[in-house]
Amino acid sequence: MKIGLAQIAPRLGNLPRNYDLHFVEIENAAKEKADLLVFPELSLTGYTLKDLTEEVALDPAKDSRFQKLVAASRRLSLVVGFVEEKEKGLYYNSAAFLSAGRILHIHRKVFLPTSGMFEEGKFFAPGKNFTTFAAPSGKAGLMICRDFLHYSASYLLFAGGAEMVIVISSAPGRGMSERAGFISGRMWELMGEAISFFSTSFVVYCNRVGFEDGLAFAGGSFIFSPAGELLVKVPELEERTVFQEIRPEDVRAARKKYPYKRDDKPEIILEALKRIVRNDED
Amino acid sequence: MKINGPFVEKILTAFIREELAKFGYKKGILGLSGGMDSAVCAFLAARALGPANVMGLVMPYGRSFSRDIEDARAIAAELGIKSELVNIKPMVDAYFKEHPTASQLRKGNKMARERMSILYDFSAREHSLILGTSNKTELLIGYGTIHGDMACAVNPLGDLYKTQVRELAVHLGVPDSILSKQPTAGLWPGQTDEGEIGLSYAELDKILYELVDLRKSVAEVLAAGFKKSAVEKIIGMIKCSEFKRKLPPIAKISGRTVGHDFLYPFDRDK
Numbered sequence: 223m224k225i226g227l228a229q230i231a232p233r234l235g236n237l238p239r240n241y242d243l244h245f246v247e248i249e250n251a252a253k254e255k256a257d258l259l260v261f262p263e264l265s266l267t268g269y270t271l272k273d274l275t276e277e278v279a280l281d282p283a284k285d286s287r288f289q290k291l292v293a294a295s296r297r298l299s300l301v302v303g304f305v306e307e308k309e310k311g312l313y314y315n316s317a318a319f320l321s322a323g324r325i326l327h328i329h330r331k332v333f334l335p336t337s338g339m340f341e342e343g344k345f346f347a348p349g350k351n352f353t354t355f356a357a358p359s360g361k362a363g364l365m366i367c368r369d370f371l372h373y374s375a376s377y378l379l380f381a382g383g384a385e386m387v388i389v390i391s392s393a394p395g396r397g398m399s400e401r402a403g404f405i406s407g408r409m410w411e412l413m414g415e416a417i418s419f420f421s422t423s424f425v426v427y428c429n430r431v432g433f434e435d436g437l438a439f440a441g442g443s444f445i446f447s448p449a450g451e452l453l454v455k456v457p458e459l460e461e462r463t464v465f466q467e468i469r470p471e472d473v474r475a476a477r478k479k480y481p482y483k484r485d486d487k488p489e490i491i492l493e494a495l496k497r498i499v500r501n502d503e504d
Numbered sequence: 505m506k507i508n509g510p511f512v513e514k515i516l517t518a519f520i521r522e523e524l525a526k527f528g529y530k531k532g533i534l535g536l537s538g539g540m541d542s543a544v545c546a547f548l549a550a551r552a553l554g555p556a557n558v559m560g561l562v563m564p565y566g567r568s569f570s571r572d573i574e575d576a577r578a579i580a581a582e583l584g585i586k587s588e589l590v591n592i593k594p595m596v597d598a599y600f601k602e603h604p605t606a607s608q609l610r611k612g613n614k615m616a617r618e619r620m621s622i623l624y625d626f627s628a629r630e631h632s633l634i635l636g637t638s639n640k641t642e643l644l645i646g647y648g649t650i651h652g653d654m655a656c657a658v659n660p661l662g663d664l665y666k667t668q669v670r671e672l673a674v675h676l677g678v679p680d681s682i683l684s685k686q687p688t689a690g691l692w693p694g695q696t697d698e699g700e701i702g703l704s705y706a707e708l709d710k711i712l713y714e715l716v717d718l719r720k721s722v723a724e725v726l727a728a729g730f731k732k733s734a735v736e737k738i739i740g741m742i743k744c745s746e747f748k749r750k751l752p753p754i755a756k757i758s759g760r761t762v763g764h765d766f767l768y769p770f771d772r773d774k
Contacts, residue, residue: 235773272767395515402511433522435770438515459514 226251226259227443231432234268258299262430266304269392270434275345279307295320312347327355329364354382359470367391380421381488385473391429395440419450422476448476509675516660517552526774531632536560538572541637547676555584563619566593592618612691616652633657641666646745665709
């Protein structure tokens with residue numbers, strides 16, 4: 223199976239240009255005979271939207287341009303990011319998995335960062351679920367940027383049987399030292415390594431590049447194997463699409479060696495969580 | 505606090521190039537004072553946009569600071585950027601002849617705003633955007649003239665402390681003649697930043713880094729051994745200069761108001 227990581231720089235609030243960019247990337251990926259092409263968070267709209275949020279929102283089932291993307295997924299599977307108007311006046315930071323001309327799954331970002339430079343909670347409604355779905359390569363789950371930094375979310379996809387966790391991201395770089403690169407880059411790779419190893423599943427992370435209002439999106443997209451090995455890392459800050467072969471059956475090999483999935487006890491976790499939530503009073 | 509020169513250069517040149525391109529500009533313009541900050545900005549701009557797309561405007565007040573004029577022109581020549589000289593003495597003198605003052609601060613601020621006014625006119629003539637040269641130290645303590653040297657279209661240096669700008673200058677190869685100068689706002693002859701602020705940049709930047717970047721409390725900063733008088737002075741300067749870092753407050757009357765809940769990104773539809 224061949225996966226493409228489209229480390230692109232979407233234009234802020236400019237849907238027509240971003241659709242064009244997607245179709246160019248899809249064309250190239252089809253030539254590469256890729257099976258799956260992953261775009262970053264809010265790849266159709268850009269990130270720092272503020273009051274533009276409602277102006278670029280769409281209903282994926284009805285929007286004609288989005289339907290062209292869905293049609294293009296007959297050639298290869300796609301993961302795209304967009305603003306979804308699910309109900310009138312409720313806008314979600316969403317990711318869709320498109321395959322064989324259908325929308326297989328939509329994930330709505332649950333954890334909306336709202337502190338310091340982040341203000342997603344001012345403009346988006348939060349999603350409410352982490353579920354897996356049957357992708358062509360096996361069970362998969364989607365997450366959006368900050369979702370992935372809450373390890374409880376990864377556990378839900380693990381419990382749901384995910385063999386591949388796909389994370390799409392618009393993560394600005396921040397913090398510097400004497401070494402090259404942003405300090406924040408380490409955080410994503412650290413989580414990618416840990417989650418792939420301990421959930422014995424692939425972790426596919428696609429982050430964007432480019433600037434918006436002075437923020438430098440850091441790129442550094444990667445894929446980790448179910449054994450926690452870094453299979454590919456796209457250079458930070460560079461607008462570049464990289465393709466990587468993976469073997470879906472490597473999940474089996476990893477789970478033979480480390481039976482974390484077989485030995486998981488979701489019913490105990492569930493009951494323990496219920497007790498914790500019940501007793502958590504002010 | 506140390507920086508990685510090549511990495512910071514990569515980010516800032518990409519920032520200059522992309523930000524100008526988004527607004528349909530190929531060219532940048534900046535005031536060249538002969539000091540370190542504007543030299544660093546000129547080096548970055550020349551590498552980001554190509555020397556032919558950068559103009560350094562030298563705007564002295566008559567013949568005072570003649571060494572700075574020479575240094576500014578030398579930088580322009582070394583980089584191969586375009587450069588022009590505009591003497592601001594006639595307009596500044598004409599104004600103060602009508603409205604005389606003994607205040608060096610008022611004179612200095614007027615000069616800074618005269619330069620801003622010329623820079624904006626030249627930017628229109630040259631179809632270029634103004635590159636700012638205010639560093640993080642100046643922005644935090646408010647050591648700059650509002651609507652004067654702080655005015656710009658984009659600011660590549662605003663997240664680097666003065667001591668970090670120096671590190672970047674060394675990496676970029678800014679000549680020693682500029683690196684060895686005492687930093688000065690050039691408001692009057694003999695003025696130095698460190699003399700006027702009352703602290704060395706090394707001391708000032710370390711304290712700012714503790715307070716701002718590491719988000720330490722005053723008690724923690726004092727416990728780390730920094731001088732109480734210096735810390736208090738810096739906090740006072742930060743508090744007093746908030747107005748220089750913000751758009752002026754608008755009295756909210758309507759349901760949707762510029763600056764309050766009419767919230768669009770700077771790079772809208774770009």
